[in-house]
Each structure stands twice: as C-alpha cells, then as structure tokens.
Amino acid sequence: MILFPRRLAGYLAKSVLLSTLAAWAVLLGFITIIDFVSELRDVGKESYTLSHAVLYMMLTTPRRLYELFPTIAVIGSLLGLGGLAAKSELTVMRAVGLSKLQMGLAALIPLLLLTGLMVINIETLGPAGEQRAQELANSKSRQLIMARYSGLWAREGDLFLNARGNSAPHTDENGQSWVELEDVRLYQFDDKGKLLSLAHARTAIHRKEGWTLNNVERTWFDARSVRVEKIPSERWDTELDDSTLAAQLARPRYLSSAELRSNISYLRRNQLDSLKFESAYWARWFYPFNVIVLCLATLPFAFGSLRSGGFGKRLFIGILIGIGALLVQRMFVGLADVYRFDVRWAYLFPPLIILGVCWGWLAKRI
Numbered sequence: 273m274i275l276f277p278r279r280l281a282g283y284l285a286k287s288v289l290l291s292t293l294a295a296w297a298v299l300l301g302f303i304t305i306i307d308f309v310s311e312l313r314d315v316g317k318e319s320y321t322l323s324h325a326v327l328y329m330m331l332t333t334p335r336r337l338y339e340l341f342p343t344i345a346v347i348g349s350l351l352g353l354g355g356l357a358a359k360s361e362l363t364v365m366r367a368v369g370l371s372k373l374q375m376g377l378a379a380l381i382p383l384l385l386l387t388g389l390m391v392i393n394i395e396t397l398g399p400a401g402e403q404r405a406q407e408l409a410n411s412k413s414r415q416l417i418m419a420r421y422s423g424l425w426a427r428e429g430d431l432f433l434n435a436r437g438n439s440a441p442h443t444d445e446n447g448q449s450w451v452e453l454e455d456v457r458l459y460q461f462d463d464k465g466k467l468l469s470l471a472h473a474r475t476a477i478h479r480k481e482g483w484t485l486n487n488v489e490r491t492w493f494d495a496r497s498v499r500v501e502k503i504p505s506e507r508w509d510t511e512l513d514d515s516t517l518a519a520q521l522a523r524p525r526y527l528s529s530a531e532l533r534s535n536i537s538y539l540r541r542n543q544l545d546s547l548k549f550e551s552a553y554w555a556r557w558f559y560p561f562n563v564i565v566l567c568l569a570t571l572p573f574a575f576g577s578l579r580s581g582g583f584g585k586r587l588f589i590g591i592l593i594g595i596g597a598l599l600v601q602r603m604f605v606g607l608a609d610v611y612r613f614d615v616r617w618a619y620l621f622p623p624l625i626i627l628g629v630c631w632g633w634l635a636k637r638i
Contacts, residue, residue, distance in 0.1 A: 280365050281378035287356055289382035292348025299340055304329060307336075320408075328408045331401040335526065338394045342563050345383050346594030349567045350587050353379055353574035376571050380564065387563045394556065395528050402526040424453075427544060428510050432459040435476070451478045456485070458508075467493055476508070483508040511538070524552035532556075551605055551615045558619035562601070565623040566594045569630040597626045 311325040353375070356362045365375060424435045435453040458471040474487035485508050492499040524532060532553040539546035573590035604618035 280368065280370055281374065284352070284356065284365065284375055284378045285381045288349055288352030288379045289386075291352035291355065292344060292382065292386065295347045295351060296337075296340065296344045299344060300333075300336060303336060303340070304333070307332075324408050328405050331405040331408070334393050334397040334401050338390050338398055341386065341390050342559075342566060342598060343591075343595055345386070345563050346566050346570050347591055349379050349383060350570055350574050350590045353571070354587055357574060372571075376568065379571075380567060383563060383567055384560075387560045391556070391560065394559075395530075399526060399528045399531065430461045430463070431510070432461070433457070434459070452476070453478075458485075469493065483510060524549045525555065527552065529553060529556050547609055547612075547615070551609070554616050554619055555605075558616075562598070562619070562623055565627050566597055569597070569623070569627045570594055572630050593626060593630070597622055600626075 308325065308329050311328055312322075314320050315322050315325055353362065356365075362375065366372075370378075424433070426433045434457045436455040436457070453476040454474065456473045456476040458469075458473070459467065460469040460471075462468050469490055469492050471485070471488055471490040473485040473489075475485075477484045477486065484505060485503075486505050488503040488506055490501050490503065492501070524535075527535070532549050536546045536549045536553060539549065570590040570593060573587065573593075601619060601622040604622055605615060607613075608615040608618040
C-alpha cells in the first residue's frame with residue numbers, strides 16, 4: 273500500500289507537469305508572436321534585418337520563460353489537479369490513502385524542479401541573451417550601443433563623470449572588444465564639496481587594462497589662481513568599467529545576481545541610490561518563494577471540485593488570485609521605492625497574506 277500511493281503521487285506530478293508545459297507553450301507562443309510582430313516593424317531600419325529580428329526573439333526567450341513562469345505555475349497546477357478532479361481521479365487517490373496535503377506536495381514537485389531551472393536560467397542564459405539582443409536592437413540606429421551613454425553621469429568617490437557624446441563599441445583584430453566615450457568631463461571635488469579640477473577629454477577609451485583619456489584639457493582651481501594644462505593622453509585609474517556604466521542604464525532585472533551585487537556595492541560606496549538594484553536583487557531570492565506560495569494558495573480551488581462542480585469558475589478565480597497577488601506585490605515594491613522602506617517586506621507580505629486567506633479556507637475542508 274505504500275508503493276501504490278507513491279505511484280499515484282508520481283502520476284499526479286506528471287499530470288501537473290504536462291499541464292504546466294502545455295500552458296507555458298501556449299502563452300509563450302502567444303506573447304512571442306506579439307513581440308515578433310512588433311520587431312517586424314523595425315525590419316529595414318538601418319542594418320536591422322529579418323534574421324536580426326528572429327535572432328532577437330530567440331535570445332530574449334529565456335527572459336520571457338522566467339517572467340511567465342509564476343503565472344504559468346498557478347495555471348498548470350490548477351489545470352493538472354482540475355483535470356484529475358473532473359474525472360474523479362482525485363477521489364480515487366483519496367480512497368487509496370493519499371491526503372490532500374500529500375497530493376498538494378506531489379503537485380509541487382515538478383513545479384519546484386522547473387523553478388530551479390528558471391533560477392539557473394536567469395543567472396546564465398537570461399543576462400547573456402539580453403546583452404546580445406541589445407546589441408542586435410542597436411543596429412536599428414546609427415547610434416549603437418554606446419548611444420545609451422549620451423548624458424551619462426557616474427560617480428567614483430569625489431570624482432564625477434559626465435559623457436555627453438555618442439559612440440559605439442569596437443572590436444580589434446584579436447577579437448577583443450573595447451568601449452569609447454566621447455566628450456567626457458571629469459569633475460573632482462574635495463571633502464567640503466569645493467571644485468578642485470575640471471578635466472575635459474575628447475575621448476575616454478576602456479580596454480581590458482583600464483581607461484585612457486585622450487586630448488585632455490584639465491583646469492585646476494587653486495585658492496587664488498586657475499591653471500590649465502593640456503595632455504595628449506593619460507591613464508585614468510578608476511574602479512569604473514564599461515559593464516558598471518552599462519548597468520546604470522540597463523534594466524536591473526535583466527542582470528545576473530553577481531552583477532546586481534557588484535552595482536549595489538558600487539552605488540552604496542559612492543552614496544548613490546541603489547534601491548532599484550536592491551529590488552531586482554531581492555526579487556531573485558524571493559522568486560522561488562513566490563512560486564511555491566502562489567501554488568499552495570490556489571490549491572483550494574482545485575480540491576474544491578472534489579465536492580462540487582463548476583471547476584471552470586474555480587479555475588478562473590484561482591488564476592485571478594495568482595495574478596492579482598503578483599500585481600499587489602509589484603504595487604508594494606513601488607511603495608517601497610516611494611516611502612523608502614525595506615523592499616524585502618514588499619516581497620514577503622503579499623504572498624503570505626494570500627496564503628493565509630486561502631489556506632484558512634482550505635483548512636476547513638481537509
């Protein structure tokens with residue numbers, strides 16, 4: 273009798289897995305088609321071709337998989353359990369010894385495995401694909417990737433950088449990439465906020481070994497005089513690199529956790545606002561928690577069909593609760609940004625509230 277319920281649990285998990293994958297394929301295909309139609313409108317702009325659009329969609333698929341999964345997990349678990357309930361198979365499982373708790377845990381097993389894959393995906397394929405996709409998207413315009421740095425401001429200690437010009441990434445004959453900023457100004461202040469020097473460089477080039485400033489005109493502001501010196505080229509020692517600058521303008525949710533931690537450290541070190549990076553960072557940690565809690569919270573709508581009909585209505589309500597919980601969480605995250613409270617509470621409370629309400633209802637039926 274012990275082995276038989278285990279086989280039933282495996283059968284239940286398989287049903288939930290197949291339902292989740294089917295719902296995933298349908299929604300992913302639907303969203304991909306919509307995005308692809310949008311990309312087709314840009315085909316023909318500058319050097320952007322149809323093959324670029326197709327490759328762009330392929331490269332951004334890992335990110336879409338990750339973003340869709342919490343909603344898909346709710347739909348898949350409800351569809352899988354609901355399909356078994358509609359054929360009275362859940363009733364048979366109860367008769368042979370499986371409790372609702374055991375069935376709920378069995379339904380979570382495939383979802384946990386998929387959640388683990390999504391966590392790995394967003395740390396590896398997701399960021400790499402987004403960076404490559406951004407390079408393709410930049411071929412729509414003459415101002416390539418570094419066009420994003422027009423008007424860029426960055427800080428390193430008491431030094432402030434402003435790059436006003438547009439440029440593009442380059443690749444040498446060895447395949448090594450390097451970045452160039454144009455019309456760069458460096459403002460150096462003392463501890464009291466007094467301007468010590470202003471350096472204007474025609475270009476600032478970042479290679480593997482560091483930054484080089486070219487055609488530099490530096491103005492020193494002394495107590496009773498102003499000195500100006502011109503330097504053809506000089507090395508600039510700083511911890512800023514091209515990836516740090518890019519991250520300031522990129523969407524933090526498309527960066528890996530390591531990149532997010534690095535940028536949070538940089539921003540805090542320079543007393544800059546790091547909240548959007550912290551929000552994206554903690555979203556990664558709470559991602560598995562959200563998936564599990566939302567799936568557990570919607571189980572009453574699947575098991576409720578054991579006693580009564582109308583599963584379609586229960587499915588609809590369950591999906592609304594799952595999606596609504598995610599929307600409420602985003603609202604709390606926005607409030608954390610406005611009122612400056614710890615964003616971890618914003619990720620923690622909404623799912624727990626939903627879980628408490630739904631399990632309070634489910635507890636009366638177990």
